[in-house]
Amino acid sequence: MVMKTYIVGNWKLNFTVGEASIYLHKLLKALPNYRDTEVVVAPSTIALQPLSLQVDRHKMKLAVQNAFYRDYGAFTGETSFSQLRGLADYAIIGHSERRYIFREDDKMVAKKVAAAIRNKITPILCIGETESERAFGETADVIRDQLIGGLSEVSDDDLDKVIVAYEPVWAISSTKAAKIATPDEIAEVVKLIRKNLADTYGEKHSEQVPVLFGGSVNPSNAGAYLTVPGVNGLLIGGASLILSEFTDIIETAKRVRA
Numbered sequence: 001m002v003m004k005t006y007i008v009g010n011w012k013l014n015f016t017v018g019e020a021s022i023y024l025h026k027l028l029k030a031l032p033n034y035r036d037t038e039v040v041v042a043p044s045t046i047a048l049q050p051l052s053l054q055v056d057r058h059k060m061k062l063a064v065q066n067a068f069y070r071d072y073g074a075f076t077g078e079t080s081f082s083q084l085r086g087l088a089d090y091a092i093i094g095h096s097e098r099r100y101i102f103r104e105d106d107k108m109v110a111k112k113v114a115a116a117i118r119n120k121i122t123p124i125l126c127i128g129e130t131e132s133e134r135a136f137g138e139t140a141d142v143i144r145d146q147l148i149g150g151l152s153e154v155s156d157d158d159l160d161k162v163i164v165a166y167e168p169v170w171a172i173s174s175t176k177a178a179k180i181a182t183p184d185e186i187a188e189v190v191k192l193i194r195k196n197l198a199d200t201y202g203e204k205h206s207e208q209v210p211v212l213f214g215g216s217v218n219p220s221n222a223g224a225y226l227t228v229p230g231v232n233g234l235l236i237g238g239a240s241l242i243l244s245e246f247t248d249i250i251e252t253a254k255r256v257r258a
């Protein structure tokens, strides 16, 4: 089975509902029906409901950036994955901004991954080391802990419902001194991710997991990142806010696969 290429735009805390709707309208107009490329955008939660009525799911899908792991109850201010069922097809979980600004640990990430699967939403589990963890030679440990910790509530049979995104924190453009990751640096960590998955779940299950890369992806580096062995797609922040850059990256994905 040929794996799809995933191009996921993480809009973070940007765009009003109206702006998001206009962007989506233009994106849908620009997008032909790419069978092998799964295009996804993650708007703010408040925009998901109207956008879910507007989106053409033959062309692209929607993701939620975050939700709570309990389905209902006394959790003031939260939105549950069960409420998002049918609105979002994917969920970004464990993004470094959630881990470091909102103090989410691997246990919470694991519960969110399980809640997404339980509600038929595909989790995109984000993992990645900080600059100092890399400098201290801790990358392999951090990757293993975040990966295996984040998947700790996922059964072998459900592993094919999960996507993993490698996002080195030092390469994300929202960090103060974002650097660009080289294809070799990415290849090395993606190999580690696949080895950890194979060791824990077996070769057969681990091969089914798409692994994305994210961190300062733009139209000029997307092609190189998409050809890194073991990479099945991209998670894009800043460049996904600019329609022409996002569609450029989608075109690149199509070209790289051809």
Ligand code: PGA
Pocket (backbone or CB within 6 Å): 010, 167, 171, 172, 173, 174, 214, 215, 216, 217, 235, 236, 237, 238, 239
């Ligand atoms: P960036 O963000 O592309 O702006 O670096 C990526 C992300 O945080 O997912």
